[in-house]
Amino acid sequence: MIHTLNMVWNPSEGIDLGFFLLRFYSLSWVLAFGLGWYVMKPIFMRENESVDSLDKLFLYTLVATMLGARLGHVIFYEPELFSNDAWSILLPIKTEPTLHFTGFAGLASHGAAIGIIITMFYIQRRV
Structure with a gap:
């Protein structure tokens, strides 16, 4: 009976293509933005807005x-990166202790929401 309480949580991280691991998290980003553009295009056309403005809005939002x-x-979870390893903030590398590729890891949805809100204010003022 006690063995049923022991759960091994080790889900698959993605699709292994042999030379590259396509992570489910990355796939969900691509799917979300692709579906977002696909849903917004008919709305823009119905409202007689140009698809070029949708493309610009899409790029700014992305x-x-x-x-x-x-x-x-x-800012919220690893502020020490500003002084310890500033390159790893916007580049998919770590320089400490040695230089190696890490991919983009560490994203905060509330940071994304703040970024989108600021960008929408910028676009609204600009247009």
Whole structure:
């Protein structure tokens, strides 16, 4: 009976392509933004807005989401990176203790929300 309480939580991290691990988290980012653009395109067309303005809005939102999520994580959870390993804040590398590729890790959804809100104010003022 006691063995049923022992749960091994080791889910698959992604799809192993042999030379590359396609992580589910990365796939969900691509899927979310792809579906977002796909859903917004008919809305823009129905409202007689140009698809070029959707593309610009999409690009600004994508960059704001990624930068905001990364900076939000660093500011709220790893502020020591500003002094210890500043390169790893926006680049997918770590320089401490040695230089190695890590990929983008450490994203905060509340940082992304703040980044998107600031960007929407910027776009609204600009247009």
